[in-house]
Amino acid sequence: xxxxxxxxxxxxxxxxxxxxxxxxxxxxxxxxxxxxxxxxxxxxxxxxxxxxxxxxxxxxxxxxxxxxxxxxxxxxxxxxxxxxxxxxxxxxxxxxxxxxxxxxxxxxxxxxxxxxxxxxxxxxxxxxxxxxxxxxxxxxxxxxxxxxxxxxxxxxxxxxxxxxxxxxxxxxxxxxxxxxxxxxxxxxxxxxxxxxxxxxxxxxxxxxxxxxxxxxxxxxxxxxxxxxxxxxxxxxxxxxxxxxxxxxxxxxxxxxxxxxxxxxxxxxxxxxxxxxxxxxxxxxxxxxxxxxxxxxxxxxxxxxxxxxxxxxxxxxxxxxxxxxxxxxxxxxxxxxxxxxxxxxxxxxxxxxxxxxxxxxxxxxxxxxxxxxxxxxxxxxxxxxxxxxxxxxxxxxxxxxxxxxxxxxxxxxxxxxxxxxxxxxxxxxxxxxxxxxxxxxxxxxxxxxxxxx
Numbered sequence: 001x002x003x004x005x006x007x008x009x010x011x012x013x014x015x016x017x018x019x020x021x022x023x024x025x026x027x028x029x030x031x032x033x034x035x036x037x038x039x040x041x042x043x044x045x046x047x048x049x050x051x052x053x054x055x056x057x058x059x060x061x062x063x064x065x066x067x068x069x070x071x072x073x074x075x076x077x078x079x080x081x082x083x084x085x086x087x088x089x090x091x092x093x094x095x096x097x098x099x100x101x102x103x104x105x106x107x108x109x110x111x112x113x114x115x116x117x118x119x120x121x122x123x124x125x126x127x128x129x130x131x132x133x134x135x136x137x138x139x140x141x142x143x144x145x146x147x148x149x150x151x152x153x154x155x156x157x158x159x160x161x162x163x164x165x166x167x168x169x170x171x172x173x174x175x176x177x178x179x180x181x182x183x184x185x186x187x188x189x190x191x192x193x194x195x196x197x198x199x200x201x202x203x204x205x206x207x208x209x210x211x212x213x214x215x216x217x218x219x220x221x222x223x224x225x226x227x228x229x230x231x232x233x234x235x236x237x238x239x240x241x242x243x244x245x246x247x248x249x250x251x252x253x254x255x256x257x258x259x260x261x262x263x264x265x266x267x268x269x270x271x272x273x274x275x276x277x278x279x280x281x282x283x284x285x286x287x288x289x290x291x292x293x294x295x296x297x298x299x300x301x302x303x304x305x306x307x308x309x310x311x312x313x314x315x316x317x318x319x320x321x322x323x324x325x326x327x328x329x330x331x332x333x334x335x336x337x338x339x340x341x342x343x344x345x346x347x348x349x350x351x352x353x354x355x356x357x358x359x360x361x362x363x364x365x366x367x368x369x370x371x372x373x374x375x376x377x378x379x380x381x382x383x384x385x386x387x388x389x390x391x392x393x394x395x396x397x398x399x400x401x402x403x404x405x406x407x408x409x410x411x412x413x414x415x416x417x418x419x420x421x422x423x424x425x426x427x428x429x430x431x432x433x434x435x436x437x438x439x440x441x442x443x444x445x446x447x448x449x450x451x452x
Contacts, residue, residue: 023106026103026104026107027107027111027112027115028115029104030104030107030112030115031112031115031116033104034112034116035116037069037073038069039067039069039070039071039072039073039074040070040073040077042063042070043061043063043070043073043074043090043095044113044116044117046061046062046063047061047092047095047109047113048113048117048121049061050092051092051109051110051113051121051123052121052122052123052124052127053123053124054123055123055124055125055126056123057092057093057096057108057109057110058092058093059091059092060089060090060091060092061089061090061092062087062088062089062090063087063088063090064086064087065086065087066082066085066086066087066088070082070088071083071084071085074088074090077098077102078090078094078095078098079098079101092109095109096108096109099112135170135173138173138177138181139155139159139169142155142181142184142185142188143155143156143159145185145188146188146192149188149191149192150191150192150235151187151188151189151191151192151231152188154188154191154231154234154235155184155188157234158230158234164230164233164234165226165227165230165231168223168226168227168230169184169227172223179223180223183222183223183224183227184227186211186212186217186218186224187224187227187228187231188231189211189212190207190211190218190228190231191228191231191232191235193210193211194235194254194255194256195207195254195255195256196253196254196255197255198255199255200255201252201255201256201257201300201301202255202256202257203256203257203258203260204218204251204256204257204258207256212224220247229241229247229250232250232251232253232254233250235254236250236253236254238250244259245263245341245342245343245344248263248296248343248344249344249347252296252300252344252348257296257297257300259296260295260296260297260300261295261296261297262295263295263296263343263344263345264293264294264295264296264343264345265293265294265336265337265338265343265345265346265349266291266292266293266294266318266321266336266337266339267291267292267294267334267335267336267337267349268285268286268289268290268291268292268321268325268332268333268334268335269286269289269307269308269312269332269333269334269335270282270286270292270305270306270307270312270334270336270349270353271283271286271305271306271307271308272294272298272299272302272304272305273302273303273304273305273306274301274302274303275303276303279302282302282305286332287332289325289328289329289330289331289332289333291321291322291325294345294349295345296344296345296348299345299348299349299352300348302352304352304355304356305349305352305353305356306353306356306358307334307353307358308332308334309334309450309451310357310358310359311334311358311359311360311361311450312334312335312336312350312353312358312359312360312361313333313334313335313336313361313363313388313443313447314335314336314337314338314350314360314361314362314363314377315335315336315337315338315362315363315364315436315443316337316338316339316340316363316364316365316370316373316436317337317339317340317364317365317435317436317437318337318339319437320337320363320436320437320440320443321335321336321337323440323444324440324443324444324447327444328444328447328448328451331447331448331451333447333451335447336349336350338364338373340364340365340369340370340373341373342373342376342377347380350377350380350381354381354384354385358384359384359386360377360381360384360385360386361385361386361388361446362374362377362378362385362386362387362388363388363389363390363436363443364436365398365433365434365435365436366394366395366398366399366423366427366433366434366435366436367402367404367408367427367433367434368404368408368409368410368411368412368427369408369411370436371412371415371420371423371424371427372411372414372415374387374390374417374420375414375415375416375417375420378417378419378420379416379417387417387419387420388443388446389439389442389443389446390419390420390423391423392422392423392426394434394439394442395423395426395427395430395434396434397434397438397439397442398434398435398436398438398439399430399432399434399438400432400433400434400435400438401432402432402433403431403432403433404427404431404432404433409427409428409431412424412427412428
C-alpha cells in the first residue's frame, strides 16, 4: 500500500519537469500508467460511456461496489479519501483537473481515452452522423447508376419517402452491404428489362437467369426476390402482395410467369384466339361443350378469349358448374368456375373477356367469404359484372342450418359495394349461411331462358 502511495506522489511532484519531453512519448507513458493499474479499469469504461453519450467531456460518472484497488487508485489520483467507501461519484472536470496536477498535465481526457482504448472514441451523435453519411453515399452511388430509368425512379422514391423497401434495405445494409449492393443491382436491371416492355411472357427462373445468371435469385425466400416485389409494387402502384395469388398477379402484370401450371381456372363454352385464329384446342372443347382446365400457361399463350354470346356465367362451386353443363349439353353455355377462390388464372380469363365487351354474371355462396368474392369482382369489373341471384329472396331460398360465427359475420363489414348491403344485413340477422347449390335450379332456368 505504501509503495502505491509513493507512485501517486511521484506523478504529482514530477509534472513540473515535463517541458522537454516529447508529447507522444508522454501520452504513451500516461496511457501505460492507467492501463497497468487495474484500479482505473472501470472508471475509464464509465468515462468512455459518458463521453459517447454527451459528446463532450462533462457530467458525472458513478461507481458502486468499489474494490480495494479502486479505492486506493481514486484516493491517490483525485486526492480525496475513498478508502473504505462503497461508491464514488466523480465529475469528469475533476478528473481532468487531477490529471493536470500530475506530470501528465496538458493531456486531455479525450486524447487519453483514444490512446487508452486504442481507437478514436466517437460520441454516439458523431458515430450516427458518420454512419448516415456512409449509408447515404452507398445508396447515392447506386441511384446515380440508374438515373433517369424506371429503376432509378424507384430507388429515388424509396429514399425520398423512406417507404416501400426502405426499412428492408437499411436492415440489410447494417448486416451485409456487399450482398445488398448486388441484390439492388439485380433488381434494378430486372425492372429496366421487364418482359412486358417487349410484349413477352417469361417464366421467373428464365428471367432470373437472364438478369443474374442464377435461376433462383428472385425466389420467394431470397432478399432479391422480396426487393423485386417492392420494386414492382412501386412500378404498378399497388400494395405489396398479401398472398401467393396476389404475387402471381403482380408478376404476370410485368410479363413474368409464376406457378403457371397449378394456377388454373375451369371454364366451358369459350373460344381462345391465337394470331387471329381460334385455338384448335379451345375450339374443339367448345364444339363438344366440354370443360377446359385452363392454366396460367395456357392463357398466357392466347391473344384474346371470347364468348360467342358476349355473356359469361361465373359460379363459385364446381358441382353447380358441372350441373349446368349436364342439363344444357347442346347450348354450349359460356360458364366459368372459380372453385371458391379467385386465382390469377380466373382474373386473367375474366380480364380478357371484359376487354372485348363481355357481360359477366357472377353467382356464389351466401356467406361472408362468398360475398367478399362477389364484392371484389364487382370492384374490379364495375358495370361489366352483374351480381346474379343476390337478392334477399334468393338467400332465403338457399338457407342452410350452418350457423355463422361472430368472427365470420364481422367480415361483412368489409364489403364496399352498396348493392350487397341489404343482403349482408339479412345474413347478419339470420346468422346462417346459404349455399349456391340450393338455388342451382334458378341459375339453370336463368341460363336456359337466355339461350332459348
